[in-house]
Amino acid sequence: MDPVLLERSQGALRILAMNRPERRNALNAQLCEQLLLALRAASDDGAVGALLLRGEGPAFCVGGDVKDMAEGKGRDLTTEQRVRSLRSRMEASRLLHVMPKPTIAAVRGAVAGAGLALALACDFRVVARSTKITSAFAKVGLSGDFGGSWFLTRLVGAARARDLYLRPRVISADEALAIGLVTEVVDDDALEGRALAFAHELAGGPRVTLGYMKQNLNHAVAGTLESTLDLEALHHTLSALTDDHREAAAAFVEKREPRFAGR
Secondary structure, three states, rough: OOEEEEEEEEOOOOEEOOOOOOHHHOOOOHHHHHHHHHHHHHHHHOOOOOOEEOOOOOOEEOOOOHHHHOOOOOOOHHHHHHEEEEEEEHHHHHHHOOOOOOOOEEEOEEEEHHHHHHHHOEEEEEEOOEEEEEHHHHHHHOOOOOHHHHHHHHOOOOHHHHHHHHOOOOOEEHHHHHOOOOHHHHHHHHHHHHHHHHHHHOOOOOOHHHHHHHHHHHHHOOOHHHHHHHHHHHHHHHHHOOHHHHHHHHHHHHOOOOOOOOO
């Protein structure tokens, strides 16, 4: 199919769809390359207020294409080349995590391995109730990539992350919600509508301020209290200079909903 990755916008919301439904959106070189390009474009586009990532067809993403692995694709490269190539593809997870706008994964069907890592890299995960979730790496003799171990540890804690990686059983959407792995679980037929509504709400927010807020939260994971206070002071002051803050203050006084313009 061409393109491997579908891309479209709905107002300030950018929607990206992994588009290999016949392989349950398994990641190959072409999909990874286009995903990375699309994420960079969304990150740099000031008109984008939020990004929604989903998979075409019945699955979100089952991770790396194991069939390609079995056929030996990439084995002609040196070890160093293979490491560089994989690390380059893994930038997709970093961009989902650090881009200065909210990212949302709409997850249905199967999500495993690097596909799970991509979902975990997003700020929010809206998940269909029948979704089956697994790290899967140990079952194919691989240690894990795309930042899954980093994101999972921070979302559910070190003990649960070890359990889900070293014993890669399948867990349900409801179990994932109970341990804090996902944001919201909805009935299967409600996923698309709910994910879009969730993402549009964020896309219509004070765009610059949400970007600063996301940077603060990311920094707080490993930063000191002092450095976090410094960053908050800077970003809070910069937020106060935006048109969106002035509009929100006026709306508060006038007892109406603010109309954010993203500047």
